[in-house]
Amino acid sequence: MLNEKVSSLINEQINKEFYSAYLYLDMSNYYNEAGLNGFGNWFKVQAQEERDHALLFLQYLQNNGEKVTLTEIKAPDITFSSFMSPLQESLKHEQFVTASINNIYSEASNIKDYRTTQFLDWFIKEQGEEEKNAEDLILKYNVFGSDAKGLYMLNQELAARVYAPPSLVL
Numbered sequence: 001m002l003n004e005k006v007s008s009l010i011n012e013q014i015n016k017e018f019y020s021a022y023l024y025l026d027m028s029n030y031y032n033e034a035g036l037n038g039f040g041n042w043f044k045v046q047a048q049e050e051r052d053h054a055l056l057f058l059q060y061l062q063n064n065g066e067k068v069t070l071t072e073i074k075a076p077d078i079t080f081s082s083f084m085s086p087l088q089e090s091l092k093h094e095q096f097v098t099a100s101i102n103n104i105y106s107e108a109s110n111i112k113d114y115r116t117t118q119f120l121d122w123f124i125k126e127q128g129e130e131e132k133n134a135e136d137l138i139l140k141y142n143v144f145g146s147d148a149k150g151l152y153m154l155n156q157e158l159a160a161r162v163y164a165p166p167s168l169v170l
Contacts, residue, residue: 006108023093028040034083053123094127140154
Protein backbone atom coordinates (compact mmCIF):
# COMPACT_ATOMS: atom_id res chain seq x y z
CA MET A 1 0.00 0.00 0.00
CA LEU A 2 1.12 3.49 -0.78
CA ASN A 3 0.88 6.56 1.37
CA GLU A 4 -2.59 8.13 0.95
CA LYS A 5 -1.20 11.50 -0.20
CA VAL A 6 1.17 9.91 -2.73
CA SER A 7 -1.62 7.69 -4.05
CA SER A 8 -3.90 10.72 -4.41
CA LEU A 9 -1.24 12.72 -6.23
CA ILE A 10 -0.62 9.84 -8.65
CA ASN A 11 -4.36 9.58 -9.31
CA GLU A 12 -4.36 13.30 -10.11
CA GLN A 13 -1.35 12.77 -12.38
CA ILE A 14 -3.28 10.18 -14.39
CA ASN A 15 -5.85 12.86 -15.19
CA LYS A 16 -3.12 15.39 -16.05
CA GLU A 17 -1.50 12.93 -18.45
CA PHE A 18 -4.80 12.15 -20.18
CA TYR A 19 -5.45 15.91 -20.41
CA SER A 20 -2.00 16.26 -21.99
CA ALA A 21 -3.05 13.74 -24.64
CA TYR A 22 -6.23 15.76 -25.30
CA LEU A 23 -4.23 18.98 -25.49
CA TYR A 24 -1.77 17.52 -27.98
CA LEU A 25 -4.58 16.08 -30.08
CA ASP A 26 -6.07 19.57 -30.16
CA MET A 27 -2.72 20.94 -31.34
CA SER A 28 -2.48 18.16 -33.92
CA ASN A 29 -5.92 19.07 -35.23
CA TYR A 30 -4.95 22.75 -35.43
CA TYR A 31 -1.94 22.00 -37.60
CA ASN A 32 -3.75 19.42 -39.75
CA GLU A 33 -6.52 21.93 -40.46
CA ALA A 34 -3.86 24.43 -41.54
CA GLY A 35 -2.25 21.92 -43.93
CA LEU A 36 0.83 21.34 -41.77
CA ASN A 37 0.36 17.60 -41.47
CA GLY A 38 3.94 17.04 -40.29
CA PHE A 39 3.35 19.26 -37.28
CA GLY A 40 0.01 17.47 -36.86
CA ASN A 41 1.80 14.13 -36.87
CA TRP A 42 4.37 15.29 -34.34
CA PHE A 43 1.64 16.29 -31.88
CA LYS A 44 -0.38 13.13 -32.56
CA VAL A 45 2.64 11.05 -31.59
CA GLN A 46 3.03 13.28 -28.54
CA ALA A 47 -0.59 12.56 -27.60
CA GLN A 48 0.07 8.82 -27.83
CA GLU A 49 3.04 9.17 -25.51
CA GLU A 50 1.00 11.12 -22.96
CA ARG A 51 -1.75 8.49 -23.04
CA ASP A 52 0.89 5.86 -22.33
CA HIS A 53 2.25 7.90 -19.43
CA ALA A 54 -1.25 7.97 -17.92
CA LEU A 55 -1.49 4.21 -18.29
CA LEU A 56 1.90 3.73 -16.63
CA PHE A 57 0.77 5.73 -13.61
CA LEU A 58 -2.49 3.76 -13.56
CA GLN A 59 -0.62 0.44 -13.69
CA TYR A 60 1.69 1.57 -10.89
CA LEU A 61 -1.27 2.21 -8.63
CA GLN A 62 -2.80 -1.16 -9.52
CA ASN A 63 0.51 -2.95 -8.95
CA ASN A 64 0.58 -1.45 -5.46
CA GLY A 65 -2.97 -2.41 -4.51
CA GLU A 66 -4.29 1.14 -4.81
CA LYS A 67 -7.67 2.26 -6.09
CA VAL A 68 -7.56 4.09 -9.39
CA THR A 69 -9.99 6.98 -9.53
CA LEU A 70 -10.61 8.27 -13.03
CA THR A 71 -12.02 11.77 -13.17
CA GLU A 72 -13.42 13.93 -15.94
CA ILE A 73 -10.90 15.13 -18.49
CA LYS A 74 -11.57 18.73 -19.36
CA ALA A 75 -11.46 19.81 -22.97
CA PRO A 76 -8.57 22.03 -24.03
CA ASP A 77 -9.66 25.66 -24.19
CA ILE A 78 -6.65 27.34 -25.78
CA THR A 79 -7.11 29.40 -28.94
CA PHE A 80 -4.03 29.38 -31.10
CA SER A 81 -3.14 32.70 -32.72
CA SER A 82 -0.22 31.55 -34.88
CA PHE A 83 1.73 28.45 -35.85
CA MET A 84 4.17 29.30 -33.04
CA SER A 85 1.42 29.45 -30.41
CA PRO A 86 0.96 25.66 -29.92
CA LEU A 87 4.72 25.23 -29.69
CA GLN A 88 4.95 27.77 -26.88
CA GLU A 89 1.89 26.30 -25.15
CA SER A 90 3.38 22.80 -25.33
CA LEU A 91 6.56 23.98 -23.59
CA LYS A 92 4.51 25.74 -20.93
CA HIS A 93 2.41 22.62 -20.45
CA GLU A 94 5.46 20.34 -20.18
CA GLN A 95 6.88 22.63 -17.51
CA PHE A 96 3.57 22.31 -15.64
CA VAL A 97 3.72 18.51 -15.88
CA THR A 98 7.34 18.50 -14.74
CA ALA A 99 6.40 20.55 -11.65
CA SER A 100 3.56 18.14 -10.91
CA ILE A 101 5.79 15.05 -11.14
CA ASN A 102 8.45 16.80 -9.06
CA ASN A 103 5.79 17.43 -6.42
CA ILE A 104 4.90 13.73 -6.27
CA TYR A 105 8.60 12.87 -6.09
CA SER A 106 9.07 15.33 -3.23
CA GLU A 107 6.15 13.88 -1.28
CA ALA A 108 7.38 10.31 -1.80
CA SER A 109 10.92 11.28 -0.89
CA ASN A 110 9.81 13.04 2.30
CA ILE A 111 8.19 9.84 3.59
CA LYS A 112 11.03 7.63 2.32
CA ASP A 113 8.83 5.87 -0.26
CA TYR A 114 11.76 4.65 -2.31
CA ARG A 115 9.68 2.40 -4.54
CA THR A 116 7.72 5.40 -5.78
CA THR A 117 10.78 7.61 -6.16
CA GLN A 118 12.44 4.85 -8.21
CA PHE A 119 9.31 4.61 -10.38
CA LEU A 120 9.28 8.39 -10.81
CA ASP A 121 12.97 8.51 -11.79
CA TRP A 122 11.97 7.45 -15.32
CA PHE A 123 9.40 10.26 -15.52
CA ILE A 124 11.90 12.83 -14.24
CA LYS A 125 14.26 11.87 -17.08
CA GLU A 126 11.37 11.75 -19.56
CA GLN A 127 10.22 15.26 -18.60
CA GLY A 128 13.73 16.57 -19.23
CA GLU A 129 13.46 15.12 -22.74
CA GLU A 130 9.92 16.48 -23.20
CA GLU A 131 10.97 20.01 -22.30
CA LYS A 132 14.08 19.77 -24.51
CA ASN A 133 11.98 18.55 -27.47
CA ALA A 134 9.56 21.45 -27.02
CA GLU A 135 12.42 23.96 -26.75
CA ASP A 136 14.10 22.49 -29.85
CA LEU A 137 10.88 22.72 -31.83
CA ILE A 138 10.48 26.38 -30.87
CA LEU A 139 14.09 27.05 -31.87
CA LYS A 140 13.67 25.30 -35.24
CA TYR A 141 10.47 27.19 -35.92
CA ASN A 142 12.19 30.48 -35.06
CA VAL A 143 14.98 29.66 -37.50
CA PHE A 144 12.97 28.14 -40.37
CA GLY A 145 9.30 29.02 -39.84
CA SER A 146 9.27 32.42 -41.50
CA ASP A 147 10.65 31.02 -44.75
CA ALA A 148 8.16 28.97 -46.83
CA LYS A 149 10.82 26.48 -47.97
CA GLY A 150 12.19 26.17 -44.44
CA LEU A 151 8.70 25.64 -43.03
CA TYR A 152 8.07 22.99 -45.68
CA MET A 153 11.28 21.15 -44.77
CA LEU A 154 10.54 21.37 -41.04
CA ASN A 155 7.04 20.07 -41.68
CA GLN A 156 8.55 17.15 -43.64
CA GLU A 157 10.96 16.41 -40.78
CA LEU A 158 8.14 16.34 -38.25
CA ALA A 159 6.07 14.09 -40.51
CA ALA A 160 8.77 11.41 -40.12
CA ARG A 161 8.29 11.11 -36.34
CA VAL A 162 6.98 7.68 -35.40
CA TYR A 163 5.37 6.48 -32.22
CA ALA A 164 7.52 4.32 -29.93
CA PRO A 165 6.02 2.85 -26.75
CA PRO A 166 7.76 3.78 -23.48
CA SER A 167 10.47 1.45 -22.27
CA LEU A 168 9.64 1.68 -18.56
CA VAL A 169 9.34 -1.74 -16.94
CA LEU A 170 6.90 -1.90 -14.05
